[in-house]
Amino acid sequence: MSIQTLLADFAHDRRLTRAEALGLVDMDDLSPLLRAASARRDFGHGDQVSYSRKVFIPLTQLCRDVCHYCTFAHPPRKGERAFLTREEVLAIAEAGKRAGCKEALFTLGDKPELRYKAARDELAALGHETTISYLVEVAAMVLKETGLLPHANPGLLTDADLDALRQVSISQGIMVESTSERLCAKGGAHYGSPDKLPAARLDTIRRAGERAVPFTSGILIGIGETREERIDSLLALRELNDAHGHIQEIIVQNFRPKADTKMADVEAPSEQDHLWTIAIARLLFEPEMNIQAPPNLSPGALPQLVAAGINDWGGVSPVTPDHVNPEAPWPHVRELAAATAEAGKELTERLAIYPAHARQPYRWVDPALRTALFNLVDGDGWPRADSWCPGRADPLPARDVSLLTGGAPARIDVGLEIVLDKAMAAQRLSESEIVRLFRARGDAFTAVCQAADDLRRRVNGDIVSYVVTRNINYTNVCYYKCQFCAFSKGKMSENLRGRPYDLEMAEVAQRVREAAERGASEVCMQGGIHPSYTGQKYLDLCATVKSAVPAMHMHAFSPLEVSQGAKTLGIPVGEFLQRLKEAGLNTLPGTAAEILDDEVRALLCADKVKTDEWLDVMRTAHGLGFRSTATIMFGHIERYEHWARHLIRVRDLQAETGGFTEFVPLPFVHMEAPIYLKGKSRPGPTFRETVLMHAVARLALHPHITNIQTSWVKLGPEGARHCLNAGVNDLGGTLMDESISRSAGASHGQEMTPQRMEEIIRAAGRLPRQRTTLYSNAPATLLERSFAACQPAQDAPQPAYAS
Known part of the structure; x- marks a missing residue:
């Protein structure tokens, strides 16, 4: 050969x-x-x-070996210490920290105390018997004091x-x-x-x-x-x-x-x-x-x-x-x-x-x-390049914005070009191909975002939609222990900020009427899983909404709530969904999905519905004629492979049922989340990752899901606007009351007026369209009413508390 x-x-x-x-x-x-x-x-x-940006800390240059090419190691020298002091080590590390280093490389000779009395004596003065023992102490010190x-x-x-x-x-x-x-x-x-x-x-x-x-x-x-x-x-x-x-x-x-x-x-x-x-x-x-x-x-x-x-x-x-x-x-x-x-x-x-x-x-x-x-890494194990985090009012990373809004990429490799061509041709992408898209950086990042935006233009044109809605979170008491959630309260949940509440039905009805007065076509209703709730509670909520405003579209109850409601009534999920439909439920939010992979869910939300259960609830709902959204909550403990599997599972179910109206990426807001406060998660995705989630979703879900939504609550107005250049065609809802992200520490407000929605859309060079939940044009009467109610609502009235 x-x-x-x-x-x-x-x-x-x-x-x-x-x-x-x-x-x-x-x-x-x-x-x-x-x-x-x-x-x-x-x-x-x-x-x-x-490469790794490091600072080099030569703890000792004494060594018991005598390699014939080495000038690093040498015998004890008169007037020269055998070991760096703690203060010297920390000074070197702090200089490295100031210079942007993330690694403290400790290099040293091998067991000098076995050869030199000077080494033994100095170690003893430092309170140690061995070089390794001293190394352990100063490494811990550097980690604690500098984060290197x-x-x-x-x-x-x-x-x-x-x-x-x-x-x-x-x-x-x-x-x-x-x-x-x-x-x-x-x-x-x-x-x-x-x-x-x-x-x-x-x-x-x-x-x-x-x-x-x-x-x-x-x-x-x-x-x-x-x-x-x-x-x-x-x-x-x-x-x-x-x-x-x-x-x-x-x-x-x-x-x-x-x-x-x-x-x-x-x-x-x-x-x-x-x-x-x-x-x-x-x-x-x-x-x-x-x-x-x-x-x-x-x-x-x-x-x-x-x-x-x-x-x-x-x-x-x-x-x-x-x-x-x-x-x-x-x-x-x-x-x-x-x-x-x-x-x-x-x-x-x-x-x-x-x-x-x-x-x-x-x-x-x-x-x-x-x-x-x-605190240092992104979802692929590389260093975070900036301090931006979802939910905070941080400046957007200039380099990523430049790559997103710049001209054509200088070059991309042939392998990435093949994946992009497949996506544009509506061919099914594999897990490894989707992961490759998520790993895009530099020119590749630009290429992926531009391909997603080209596809958005082909499918949706230059129209960007939004819906006037009101969030009604009817209780924040929950007996589940999801590690990402800063919203839920109660004896079985983490002890977090905010007072536990359970809205009276009269309060729910009043909020629905107020939403109608302000031009809302939809109320979105979700809450914690209150230990006293049964499926009847959800049926009662449906009756309350329809009694208050019969024409109001009710978008409510995640697969978790549906599953729990059916179990408490002792009936199959399909039968419970049919009862909800008869009581007035119109569509379902695709929340409680987090990451549709049980490897992640075992750590993130172990007591919640498993991946197959979530998919089965949605499959059943779609079979009964319900439409729903699909979401992903990303940027905590998962990897890009998990993102890819999530997209594949959503895509495959959509190909089977056609029931999803849109896909909504929800970047993890970390500030008040229990898993982050315990030091067990990343501080949300990077801006690059957040933009890519929208872009890759557009590419990987094509042609099955045609609407990609961005969350202004998580990203802020500017972040949301830039995502319009990466395959997004929908800005979501005006909300009126936003509780869940705010509980997690988000700072981007509780409401976005229709006027502000349309300003953002026009600033991106797009045409705004107010829509309904199912993407029809909003009725003229509601459109006029929503603009007439131009002043944002004051803080929501203090809820009535049920015993």
Whole structure:
């Protein structure tokens, strides 16, 4: 088999075998190897090349090892401390924080107390017996005082060391460097360094995997090993990762000779040798593995490293030098971005924990670190790029607004173009294709939003609709314990702000009449699940509304309320829905969906209806002639895969029943939510994610759902207006009274008048249309009445409380 034929096989899943890799050892022309590695990298990582903005904290430069190429470690020096003090550590970390760093990289020699009395004495003065014990203390201090996520590279570790460090460092690492035993023999680079024994280093990595520690490792090339030994070192790491899945990245670091070392005269590996090794590493591991090469060790050759298959530059510090390679300064991030762009890629910041592991915090992150992580990441495990959150009156992120409103994207990759073409042609998108749309950044973000807006224009024209409605939340007492909810009150719910209430029927009727007087065509009714409620209560609410204003459209009762009502009456859901219909219920809100995936619901709302139950209630309702909305509440603990599954389930049910009138993304408002206050969720989605939820919904639900609505309560008027450029054709309701988002801490008001609705729509260059619940034009009499009642209502009257 020719090399070209062999390498054509490796763009996707299959990995090189040892024999195949050995067959590539003597390549003269690297072109086919580099093409295969680059294609494999693109399959796993697209256009992103990542880096971590870090501060480098050299806790101690004493080490019991004597590696023959190292200038970082040195014996005790007169007048020089063996360890950084707590104050020195914190000062470095705070400087990093001010410079925008998110990682505190602790680097240190291996167990110097076993070799040097000076180390033992200074540790004792610091109140510690071991270097690791002191490292644990200062890492915890840095995390608490600065919020930087520690990453520790302390060498060989015991089980107790690994466990202690897992509680204070988001990730750990140890370079295997080489599994060649020859290098530990006399004359080898690792002679006299007991911590460089390959079996010992591999054992530490194995036990880290058993403890679910996100781990960094890699090889150091050019220290006397052969290419065959490099392959074997990489395969040893692959075997460990196959067993535990904990290795985040493989570093392929090139040796650089340094003066005043025993290897000062050893020639550094050539650029071609480095590129060969990077490409082999890429082909030995799965496409999703992160392959890294330090940029400061290959100045002038960064595009070539990208072409060889790397997708990460490692940690880059704007504050501190590379203490291991002090002769090689870090490139400025702007320079790194330019070099990455020259290679056709986009530089993207990451954390010390890579996104794939950050997406699964309950497996990979100690509880003591989860809150810090949740506050830093988006739904895909990447750092949040700004401080914007739904519900707050924050300025919109300038970069995202610019990408959303700018011209045509400079370029998008062919794979994304194929997905967009499928969506525009109304072809069914898979979960992985939808996830790919959610991962769009930079030019790709622009392309996805523009495609969604083009589709909106084709389906809906330039008309943007809204409905004059009044929210009536008839009780905020609830015996469910949804972890996202700041609205419900009562003995069985979280102890949150606001007084518990249960509206009297007379109060409900009065609110319905007031809504009619102000031109509302609809009342939207939802509440907590009061422990005294049965299905009869919901029937009584229907009778009250219809008695008050017979023509009022009643949009009420989520699948949770329907399910609970049927159970309390001891009748099937279908029979209860039929009774509600006969009592005057017109349509159902598609709330209580949150995320339609039971992996998420088990943590978010464990006692609520399961995914299939929600879908079955809607299927039954649609079968009885009811129409309903569909919603998603996103940005808390879920991943993009969950968003995709939610969209697929809604789309498939709509293809079956045709009962959904619109899809409504509801970004999670975190400020008063129990799950956030307990440090167990993210602070809502980012603005980019929020816009994309609307855009991707337009694309993924096409042609089955034609109306995409945005929530001005969650996004504010400006945020909602910008979503009109991403596939949205509806601004929702005027509300009159808004309780649920306000209880969660939202600050965007309780009512949006028709005048203000139309101002927003016209400012976006669109034509406003007041509609009914079912998207007909609002009757002329109601239209006139809604504009005549131009002054916003004062705060809703104090509700009458039932005993």
